Amino acid sequence: MRFVGVASPSTFLLLTTMLAGLAYWPGLSGGFLFDDYPNLDALGHLGGVRNWETFKAFVFSGWSGPTGRPIALASFLLDDNTWPSHAPWFKHTNLLIHILCGLLLCWASLLLVRNLKTVSERQAQWMSVLACALWLLHPYMVSTTLYVVQRMAQLATLFCLVGIVLYLYGRLQLAMRPRRAYILMSLAVGAGTLMATFSKENGALLPLLVLVIESCLPKEGRPVWQWRALFLWLPSLAVTVLLARYIDLSDNPWPNRNFNQVERLLTEARIVCEYLLHLFVPRIEGNGLYQDGYIISKGLFEPASTFLAIVFLAALLVVAFAIRKKAPLISLGVLFFFASHLMESTVVGLELYFEHRNHLASLFLFLPLAYYCVVYSAHFKLLPVLAVVVLGILASMTWWRASLWSDNDKLELYWVQSATDSPRAINAVAAHYMNNGDYEKANEYLLAASRRLPHSSLLTARLLLQKVWAGQASEQDFIQAGERLKFQEFDAQTVKGIRTLVERVTGGSTASNSLDYARYSLNLLDTMESSPVYGQFPLFMRLVAYLRAQLYLYIGDAAQAYGYYSLAISRYQETDAALAMVAEMGSAGYPEKALELLEQATQVLAQQDSRKLKRSRMSYEQDIAYLEGALREAMKTKNTATEAP
Numbered sequence: 001m002r003f004v005g006v007a008s009p010s011t012f013l014l015l016t017t018m019l020a021g022l023a024y025w026p027g028l029s030g031g032f033l034f035d036d037y038p039n040l041d042a043l044g045h046l047g048g049v050r051n052w053e054t055f056k057a058f059v060f061s062g063w064s065g066p067t068g069r070p071i072a073l074a075s076f077l078l079d080d081n082t083w084p085s086h087a088p089w090f091k092h093t094n095l096l097i098h099i100l101c102g103l104l105l106c107w108a109s110l111l112l113v114r115n116l117k118t119v120s121e122r123q124a125q126w127m128s129v130l131a132c133a134l135w136l137l138h139p140y141m142v143s144t145t146l147y148v149v150q151r152m153a154q155l156a157t158l159f160c161l162v163g164i165v166l167y168l169y170g171r172l173q174l175a176m177r178p179r180r181a182y183i184l185m186s187l188a189v190g191a192g193t194l195m196a197t198f199s200k201e202n203g204a205l206l207p208l209l210v211l212v213i214e215s216c217l218p219k220e221g222r223p224v225w226q227w228r229a230l231f232l233w234l235p236s237l238a239v240t241v242l243l244a245r246y247i248d249l250s251d252n253p254w255p256n257r258n259f260n261q262v263e264r265l266l267t268e269a270r271i272v273c274e275y276l277l278h279l280f281v282p283r284i285e286g287n288g289l290y291q292d293g294y295i296i297s298k299g300l301f302e303p304a305s306t307f308l309a310i311v312f313l314a315a316l317l318v319v320a321f322a323i324r325k326k327a328p329l330i331s332l333g334v335l336f337f338f339a340s341h342l343m344e345s346t347v348v349g350l351e352l353y354f355e356h357r358n359h360l361a362s363l364f365l366f367l368p369l370a371y372y373c374v375v376y377s378a379h380f381k382l383l384p385v386l387a388v389v390v391l392g393i394l395a396s397m398t399w400w401r402a403s404l405w406s407d408n409d410k411l412e413l414y415w416v417q418s419a420t421d422s423p424r425a426i427n428a429v430a431a432h433y434m435n436n437g438d439y440e441k442a443n444e445y446l447l448a449a450s451r452r453l454p455h456s457s458l459l460t461a462r463l464l465l466q467k468v469w470a471g472q473a474s475e476q477d478f479i480q481a482g483e484r485l486k487f488q489e490f491d492a493q494t495v496k497g498i499r500t501l502v503e504r505v506t507g508g509s510t511a512s513n514s515l516d517y518a519r520y521s522l523n524l525l526d527t528m529e530s531s532p533v534y535g536q537f538p539l540f541m542r543l544v545a546y547l548r549a550q551l552y553l554y555i556g557d558a559a560q561a562y563g564y565y566s567l568a569i570s571r572y573q574e575t576d577a578a579l580a581m582v583a584e585m586g587s588a589g590y591p592e593k594a595l596e597l598l599e600q601a602t603q604v605l606a607q608q609d610s611r612k613l614k615r616s617r618m619s620y621e622q623d624i625a626y627l628e629g630a631l632r633e634a635m636k637t638k639n640t641a642t643e644a645p
Contacts, residue, residue, distance in 0.1 A: 009125040013106060016133040016391075017099050023137060023395045024098075027146045027402030028091045030411070034289055036087070036148045039064060040076060044083030046615075057614035064152065071198045072152040090148040097154045098145045102136035104161035109367050111168035115217050116328060123374050130370035130387060135362065139282050139397040144356040146405045147289075155199035157360040160206050163192020167210050174221055182227060189231045202343045202360065207235035212339050216324055216332040239343075246347045254349040255536055258455075258489045259296045261347060266297035268345045269309040271353050276337075278355075279362055282394065284401045285414060290428075291353035293421030329368045337361045423449075423456040424493060430462055439470050457488035461497035468504055471513055478520035482527030490533050495540055498528070502547045506554040518551045525551075542571035549581070553588050561585065562593040566600060575605045575613060575620055582627060591634035598627055 032040070042061060046054045058077075062068035079089040110128035113119060119127070135141070144150045166188030173181040189207055196203020211232040214222065222228075253261050271294070278286070287293075297306040320334035340361035344350055377383045404411055413432065416425040426449045433442035443466060450459045464481040467473035485494070505517045525544050528534045535541070549564035565585060569578045578601035586594035605613075605620050613620065 009122075009129045012126075013103075013129045013132065016129070016136060017102065019391075019395050020099055020102065020136050020398075021095065023398040024095050024142070024145060024402050026399065027142065027405040028088050028095065029406045030091065030146060031087045031408045033147055033408065035064075039073075039149045040085070041083045043076070043081060043085065048082035049077055050081070053615045053619050056616075061614045064149075065201045067198050067201055069152050069198060069200055071195060072155050072200065075151060075155060087148060090151070091146055094145050094148065094151050094154060097151065097158060098141065099136070101154065101158050101161060102132050104158065104165055105135055105363055106132035108161055108164045108168060109364070109370075111165065111172065112213070112217075112329075112332075112364075112367070113371070115168060115171060115221065117218070119371075119375065126374045127367070127370045130373060131364075131367040133391050134366035134370065134394070137391055137394040137398055138279070138362075138366075139284060139394065139401045140279055140355060140362070141359060142398055142401045142405060143288065144359045146402065147356070150356045150359075152200040153202075153356045153359050156196045156203040157363070159192050159196035159199060160203060160209060160360060161363070163188045163196070163206050164210065164213065166192070168213070171217075171221055171223070174223065182223070185223060185227070186231060189235075193235065202340070202357075204235075204239055205339060205343060207232050208239060208339050208342070209336060211236055212335045213332060216328040216335070243343065243347060246349075248347075255533070256490050256492065257349055257351075259352070261349070263296050263298060264349070264352065265346065266300070266306050266310075267294070267352055269313055270297060270305055272341060272345055273309045273312060274353075275355075275358050275361075279358065279365060282397055284397050285404055287419040287422065287425075288411065288415035289354075290415045290419035290422040290425035291351070292424050293419055294353050295421075296352075327368070329364075329371050333365045333368050336364045421453065423453060423458040423491070426453075427458055427462050427493070430466065434466060434469065439466070442466055455489050456491070457485050457494040458491045458497065460484045460488060461494045461501070465497055465501045465504070468501055468517060473513075473517065473520075475516070475520050478517075478524050479527075482524045485524075485528055485534070486531040487533065490537065495534075495543065498524075499543065499547065502550060506550050515555060518555050522548060522551050538571070542568055545571055546577075546581070550584070553584065558588075558590045558593055561588075562590070562596065565597055569597065569600050569604060573604055573608065575601065575608055578604045579620075579623060579627070586627070586631050586634065589638075591631040591638060595628065595631050595635070598624065598631065 039062075042058050043049060046057055049055050049058050055077075059070045059073045060068060062070060062073050075093070076090065079093050080086070106128045108128075109131045110124055113124040113127050114121075144153055167185050170181040170184030170188060173184065189210060193204060193206040196206055211228075214228070214232065248261055251260055257264075259267065295303065297303065300307045300310070316334055317338060320331045320338075324331040340363075341357065344354075344357045373383050373387050404414060409432070412428050416422070416429050419425040426446070430442045430446050433439075433445060443463065446459055446463045446466065450456065450463065453459060460481050464473060464477060467477055488494075502521055505514060505521055525548060529541070529544050545564050545568035549561050549568055552558075552561035552564060562585065565581045569581060572578065578597070582594050582597045582601055585597055602624055605617070605624070610617055
């Protein structure tokens with residue numbers, strides 16, 4: 001079989017990787033987005049990653065998941081070791097990882113087909129190359145590749161693919177070199193799972209994914225049941241049990257979400273169907289990262305598409321099991337897709353919708369298409385031409401989407417045009433108007449959106465922040481915002497907005513209104529703390545104490561500021577946060593109060609688990625000694641100035 005004059009599968013693979021590079025090239029000039037900032041700004045927290053102390057502080061201080069994802073964080077050091085940085089450096093590396101994943105997918109597909117032993121070697125090569133091309137050039141992968149922080153998802157896919165390749169290669173060696181084969185397969189599942197999991201937690205699904213692959217392969221050549229039990233069944237069972245512990249069918253298992261677990265499961269049925277639709281009927285761009293306005297399923301028929309989605313997915317699953325022997329690759333593509341979504345699209349209280357969840361899940365979805373295209377190409381001569389046309393369309397769509405990703409402003413404005421029910425999208429539009437000096441238009445836009453989405457606390461906080469920013473907020477504005485926030489839905493972005501508001505007020509840039517705004521802000525925090533919504537979040541409660549301390553410090557009430565800094569330190573129980581508060585108190589001209597806080601910070605250091613410290617304990621002790629000396633010197637200088645005639 002030949003594809004439009006291309007001499008060999010290897011040449012076609014080379015052309016595919018070059019085409020992928022060209023298709024993604026426009027997007028490499030884009031900037032950082034959303035979660036890039038909180039995940040990467042720690043690069044500059046200690047003046048850059050320069051030695052073991054700063055390396056440890058960055059790599060082992062991750063917060064994006066239970067593991068901290070240290071391998072993914074370490075990979076960012078390939079591109080820069082400080083912050084702010086230059087996004088294209090990171091995007092270039094992401095593109096290389098994407099292409100490497102494509103090449104590994106080609107190898108994995110080739111080994112899969114070889115294990116089936118149903119076609120010739122030449123056919124197997126063409127199948128693997130075509131399956132790789134369909135995945136590599138698909139526009140759906142753009143958001144994972146060009147969104148810098150999603151390198152975490154990329155690396156999880158990469159290490160899962162390495163594990164799958166080694167496993168399949170070892171499986172082919174079982175009859176000839178069993179000892180070597182078992183070593184390879186054990187290494188594949190063990191090391192592959194470890195590396196993938198410490199890149200992103202869904203990498204822990206690798207044993208289950210290998211088990212899915214094994215269930216679709218012939219029994220001939222299968223590892224002994226003892227090995228399968230130890231390396232595949234037990235780890236898969238452990239992950240399943242761990243996920244089962246998250247099951248909570250109560251009315252409000254996640255106070256920080258506007259859906260419960262039943263609603264999440266119902267909604268995810270529609271979302272997974274939508275994922276499949278866009279994988280097989282691709283589009284250039286959709287709502288992007290503004291998915292917080294996605295309609296939640298409140299019941300089987302609310303909306304009616306929920307029931308249809310569940311029926312479709314159930315039927316798809318049943319068919320996939322039923323045809324495992326007759327059409328193993330179709331079965332594999334479907335079951336692998338479902339298994340990959342087990343962690344992020346079921347009972348864990350994550351946000352509902354993200355495209356990058358399909359980076360791993362979609363790996364083998366296109367292999368059946370490639371298989372039947374090659375098998376029937378001898379009977380239908382136009383099939384190779386049609387395949388090339390499809391690849392050309394995919395590459396052009398990827399190029400257009402990457403071009404859109406090259407300009408953050410255009411990209412976000414594109415997203416908000418379709419995400420009309422997303423508070424985050426509305427917030428972005430308002431910010432755009434403000435940045436262009438159109439304050440009145442920004443306010444009018446937010447007011448209209450708030451009436452349409454009365455439960456959104458983010459829009460309430462944004463409207464107040466805009467008025468403060470313009471110096472036009474009244475005491476009544478603060479009171480009204482507080483009363484609304486008290487009963488509106490929790491949103492982590494709202495908390496961030498309130499923190500930004502306090503930083504704006506204490507920054508002193510609101511001229512004569514600043515002291516009034518500080519007092520109004522204290523009343524606002526009082527109202528929010530008494531809220532049945534916000535009052536139940538420890539994260540918010542510790543932040544409230546810290547924000548109050550900053551406001552009192554700005555007003556000049558050192559006693560109150562000290563009290564709330566002390567309360568915040570006791571709630572955070574984190575050495576870096578404590579030392580930062582000590583520094584704020586000292587820098588404001590209250591070294592004696594700062595010394596008292598330093599004693600409390602020293603106690604926090606003594607009690608904090610060394611594994612949770614971002615640097616060595618000795619490094620913190622040196623900082624404390626330096627701070628103590630500087631504060632005592634400041635006290636002497638202050639006393640001397642007071643005693644001077």
